[in-house]
Amino acid sequence: MSKTIAILAPGAMGSAVHGARVLTSLRGRSEATLKRAADAGMVGAEDEAIAEADIILSIVPPGEAVKLAERLAALIVRREKKPVVVDCNAVNVDTVQRIEEIIGSAQAPFVDAGIIGFPPQPGGKSPAFYMSGEFASEVAVLKDLGLDVRIVEGPVGAASALKMSYAGIVKGLAGIGSAMVIAATKAGAADALRDELALSQPAILARLKVALPDMIPKAYRWVAEMREISGFLGPDHPAGQIYEGFARWFEHLAADATGEAVDAELMKAFAASIAQKKT
Secondary structure, eight states: OOOEEEEESOSGGGGGOOSSEEEEOOTTOOHHHHHHHHHTTOEEOOHHHHHTOSEEEEOOOGGGHHHHHHHHHHHHTTOSSOOEEEEOSOOOHHHHHHHHHHHHTTTOOEEEEEEESOOOOTTSOOOEEEEESTTGGGGTHHHHTTOEEEEOSSSTTHHHHHHHHHHHHHHHHHHHHHHHHHHHHHTTOHHHHHHHHHHHOHHHHHHHHHHHHHHGGGHHHHHHHHHHHHHHHOTTOTTHHHHHHHHHHHHHHHHHHTTTOHHHHHHHHHHHHHHHHHO
């Protein structure tokens, strides 16, 4: 059966869905966003058309997730036919349960999801969409439309807990690595650090080669995510402050990248030196 999928906001994730009509909201968006949506095969639509979709995927920065849920609830509360709303955002368990309540107030089924992996490239692999909650089976059709859907047994919150844990490890390592590389470089120890990692921690060095330049344009998006991870741990957890610290560190890197880019250049230089050393 033909399905209509709405993805908010427009982005590369739309290219992962095949064999379905994919809608998004483009009102007031930039030319770059319009091109990105068109390249992903998405169709601009007004709110009323989005509310009529079979499945709505919310994929926005963490700080915008609740606001989008409120907007969606207002759209679908008057509808007899309710779409399944899937929150795919990097938010903690408390936040996703709040979003479930908002969507539930409009009598719409809700699914918790966490995305692990990079946006799809043409001919490349789709990221994994981990999904949990009572209605997760109702979006299994997304498997047939190109998404790598993986069900997490458990209630709403289980998929988000997985996402928080995974991101806490992977992006936490990126935060530690970038901070230490910059500190070592400024102290004149960059080459020594690189060579020691090559000897004793080659897997970490290989990851830094990719992660350091890759994280520069993404740091601004990771700020709210680090705060969600801190919230996931809880206010009294001793490690919560670590992720608050990462949030401040990524704020710094984001400001640096759009300013003088001093630290960004140091990160790029360290990554380039790894490649040069191996040639």
